[in-house]
Amino acid sequence: MDIKKVNSIRGYFYLFILLIPVIVACQSNEYEKRYTPKSVTDYTKIKVFGEEQATLTAPPNVPPPVGNRPAKKIFVEMEIVEKEGEMADGVTYMYWTFGGSVPGSFIRTRVGDVVEFTISNHPDNKLPHNIDLHAVTGQGGGAEASFVAPGQEKVFSFKVVNPGLFVYHCATAPVGMHIANGMYGLILVEPEGGLPPVDREFYVMQGDFYTEGKFGQQGLQPFSMQKAIDENPDYVVFNGNVNGLSGDNSITAKVGENIRIFFGNGGPNLVSSFHVIGEIFDKVYLEGGEQFNHNVQTTLVPAGGSAIVEFVADVPSNLVLVDHSIFRAFNKGALGILSVSGEENKAIFAGAIMEGIYQPEGSVIQNMPKSELEMEAPVNLSKEEQLIAGKNLYMQACFACHQPNGEGIPNAFPPLANSDYLNADVDRSIDVLLHGLSGEIVVNGKTYNSIMPAQQMNDGEIANVLTYVYNSWGNNGKVVTPQMVKAQRQ
Numbered sequence: 106m107d108i109k110k111v112n113s114i115r116g117y118f119y120l121f122i123l124l125i126p127v128i129v130a131c132q133s134n135e136y137e138k139r140y141t142p143k144s145v146t147d148y149t150k151i152k153v154f155g156e157e158q159a160t161l162t163a164p165p166n167v168p169p170p171v172g173n174r175p176a177k178k179i180f181v182e183m184e185i186v187e188k189e190g191e192m193a194d195g196v197t198y199m200y201w202t203f204g205g206s207v208p209g210s211f212i213r214t215r216v217g218d219v220v221e222f223t224i225s226n227h228p229d230n231k232l233p234h235n236i237d238l239h240a241v242t243g244q245g246g247g248a249e250a251s252f253v254a255p256g257q258e259k260v261f262s263f264k265v266v267n268p269g270l271f272v273y274h275c276a277t278a279p280v281g282m283h284i285a286n287g288m289y290g291l292i293l294v295e296p297e298g299g300l301p302p303v304d305r306e307f308y309v310m311q312g313d314f315y316t317e318g319k320f321g322q323q324g325l326q327p328f329s330m331q332k333a334i335d336e337n338p339d340y341v342v343f344n345g346n347v348n349g350l351s352g353d354n355s356i357t358a359k360v361g362e363n364i365r366i367f368f369g370n371g372g373p374n375l376v377s378s379f380h381v382i383g384e385i386f387d388k389v390y391l392e393g394g395e396q397f398n399h400n401v402q403t404t405l406v407p408a409g410g411s412a413i414v415e416f417v418a419d420v421p422s423n424l425v426l427v428d429h430s431i432f433r434a435f436n437k438g439a440l441g442i443l444s445v446s447g448e449e450n451k452a453i454f455a456g457a458i459m460e461g462i463y464q465p466e467g468s469v470i471q472n473m474p475k476s477e478l479e480m481e482a483p484v485n486l487s488k489e490e491q492l493i494a495g496k497n498l499y500m501q502a503c504f505a506c507h508q509p510n511g512e513g514i515p516n517a518f519p520p521l522a523n524s525d526y527l528n529a530d531v532d533r534s535i536d537v538l539l540h541g542l543s544g545e546i547v548v549n550g551k552t553y554n555s556i557m558p559a560q561q562m563n564d565g566e567i568a569n570v571l572t573y574v575y576n577s578w579g580n581n582g583k584v585v586t587p588q589m590v591k592a593q594r595q
Contacts, residue, residue, distance in 0.1 A: 145242065148266040151176045151217030159220075161210035164344045165356050167306040167367060168213040171295045176217030183210060183223070185253070185288075187230045192314065192340060193347040193438065194500070195323040195493035200345065201275070201286040203236070207345030208310035208371060209273070209290030214240075216268045216294050221260065222247070228256035233277055238263075239409070240271035240292045248276040268296040270393035270411040272369050281373045285315055285333050287345060289371030291411060296395070303415065304362035309350065311379070311406070311428060311439060312371040313338035320437060321497045323490070336374040341433040343426065343441045347500065350426060350441025352509060358418050360447025365415045369393075372408025375433075379404050379412065381443070382425040388415040403429050418445040420454045425505075435505060442509070457515075486565075488572065488584055495573025498566055511578040517555060519548040522578030531575070531583055535593040538567050564590040 154175040160168040161183065186205045192198040203209025214220060226234055233254045237246035241263045244250070250261035275288035291310065315333040316326035320340060332338065343350045350356065358364055370377045380403040389401045393411035406412050418424070428439035486494065500509070507513050511522035521527060526548040527534050541559035545552055560567070564587040575583040 145266045148216050149264065153178050153217070153219050156180065159212060159214075161204060161212060162308065163204065163206035163210060164208055164308045164310065165350065165354075167211055167308050170299055170302065170306075171213060171215040172299045174215065174299075176215060176219075178219045178221060179214055181212060181220055181222045183225070183236075185224065185226045185230060185234045187227070187232070189325065191346055191348070192316070192326065192342075193321060194497045195490075196316075196318075196321065196347075196497070197325045198314065198316065199286070199325070199327070201232075201234070201283060201288050203273075203275075203288060203290050207287035207289075207312070208308075208369065209288070211290065211308045211367070212273075212292040214265050214292065214294050215299065216265055216296055218294075219262065219264050221262045222251070223258060223260045224251050224253055225258035226253045226255050230255040234275050234283065234288065235277050236273055237276035238271065238273040238292055240265055240267065240269070240273070240294050242266060245276060246273075252277065265294045268294045268395060270294075270367055270369070270390070270413055272371065272409050272411055274371065274409070281333060282328065282330065284371060284373040285313070286328060287312065287314075287371075289369070291367055291369045293367060300365075303365045305358050306365045306367065307356050307443075308367050309343055309426065309441070310369040310371050311341065311343055311375075311377045312345065313373065313375045314340040314342065316340065321494070321501065323494065333373070338375065338437065340438050341375060341428060342438040347438035347497075351500070352442075355442040355444050357444045357446070360418055360421055360445060360450070363415065363417050364443075365413065367411070367413055368406060369411040370406040370408050374408060375428075375430075376408060377406040377439075378429040379406055379414070380427050380429040381414075381416070382427060383422050384416050384418070384424055386414045386416050389413070418443075418447075420450050421445050421447050422454075423508075436501060438501075485587065486569070488576075491569045491572040491584070492576060494566075495569035495571070498562070498570040499573055502560070502562075503570065511574070517553075519546065519551075519553045521574050521580075523549070523580060525549055527574065528581045528583075531571070531585060531589070532593060534571055535567065535585065535590050538562065538571070539590070539594055564588075564594065 154177060156178045159179050159181045162168050183204050185203060187201050189197050190200050200207050224236055233252060235248045235252040237248040239246055241247045243263060247261055247263060251259050253259045271292050273290050273292055275283035277283050315329045316339045317329045318326045348354055368379055386401040388397050388399055389404050390397045390413035393413060404412050422445055424443040424445060426441040426443060427434035433439040506518040507521050511520060513520035526546060537557055538560045542557040545554045567590045568585045568587045571585040575581060
């Protein structure tokens with residue numbers, strides 16, 4: 106080959122190599138032009154037209170969407186209240202709240218709004234407080250300007266210049282303690298034109314709580330600073346308490362509705378693995394910002410962070426909201442119910458299509474893990490006290506299989522409601538909890554064949570949960586004592 110041609114080709118090759126960074130840079134610049142959001146400077150220039158009193162809501166409710174309204178001056182009024190409330194059945198806690206609820210009131214704005222924020226500290230409160238809004242660009246997110254003593258109020262103002270879903274919290278020292286007592290909430294800054302419309306919106310926040318008593322210990326439980334420092338919570342809950350999104354507080358929707366959940370994590374310590382059992386998130390706004398992902402099973406939400414999740418309720422079911430760090434859900438309270446009603450869709454979920462017995466060689470009843478602690482001595486409680494303690498245990502350990510109303514799961518877990526099997530023999534019921542059960546049983550005329558593991562409960566706990574079951578859902582009202590359990594255990 107001609108040497109001149111070879112040198113010419115080699116020259117073009119080297120030139121191409123040199124031009125690659127230029128080409129990439131041009132493409133990158135084009136990408137930035139297309140996908141970089143407006144700057145704070147751009148949003149700062151948005152003009153304000155008119156005034157409006159903000160509508161604030163307690164969880165799980167959300168204020169109406171902003172729609173396509175122009176930027177306005179928004180007046181927000183929020184009262185700080187320290188009050189005793191229910192943490193779990195029979196357990197109370199001294200909450201410190203924004204607006205009287207945990208999490209605090211939901212604030213809804215749009216980018217470019219000017220917010221005039223009045224914060225008042227109820228005169229019966231014991232401590233000073235303030236508010237740090239992550240949506241605020243300025244000293245401490247407003248914390249310094251909002252520091253307020255009991256019986257006083259402060260007014261401060263800011264312009265929201267970043268669209269997204271932001272956490273707010275108290276930042277008065279000790280900051281961790283104020284947050285751990287429930288002082289957090291969400292402020293939404295919608296983009297220009299508003300978020301796309303959906304059928305239902307809900308407000309949910311997770312928080313970890315640290316009490317002197319263990320999970321379920323009755324009475325008013327004080328805050329434990331040492332457990333908080335050790336990051337060892339007794340409760341991890343949605344919307345401030347174990348029953349915050351279950352039972353009478355369950356949220357509802359209909360088949361075919363598009364659902365949006367504004368989810369935040371107040372912390373103060375734990376990261377949430379937010380998941381809805383029985384659904385997939387069609388869209389997740391990552392960390393509450395403008396970028397989103399599709400078809401997500403579980404999304405991580407850091408302490409002091411948020412996410413917006415959306416999905417269509419495709420089939421009727423009780424969707425279960427959990428922190429998928431799963432012991433937090435079933436043993437510490439991070440569990441809620443979204444009840445979806447409507448017509449079934451067999452094309453999406455056909456349910457059980459076959460039932461049979463499978464018992465491989467060596468199959469045995471499993472035991473729940475044994476605690477390193479010795480079983481506690483039985484404590485004789487009144488019937489009313491047993492019912493409270495028993496319900497708390499049931500909602501912790503039993504309801505996922507047997508359901509909150511004791512109806513069970515067809516073809517899988519037998520009902521406890523109005524159960525002829527339970528009502529016929531209380532000693533047999535005690536034995537099932539102590540030693541487990543496998544093989545066929547007939548309950549209310551239907552055959553079930555599954556495995557019930559032996560439970561790691563002391564005599565008093567078994568007595569309490571059975572007394573609760575026997576006195577619920579049409580059962581015979583039997584009272585089970587620790588002595589009866591002890592006799593069966595021996």
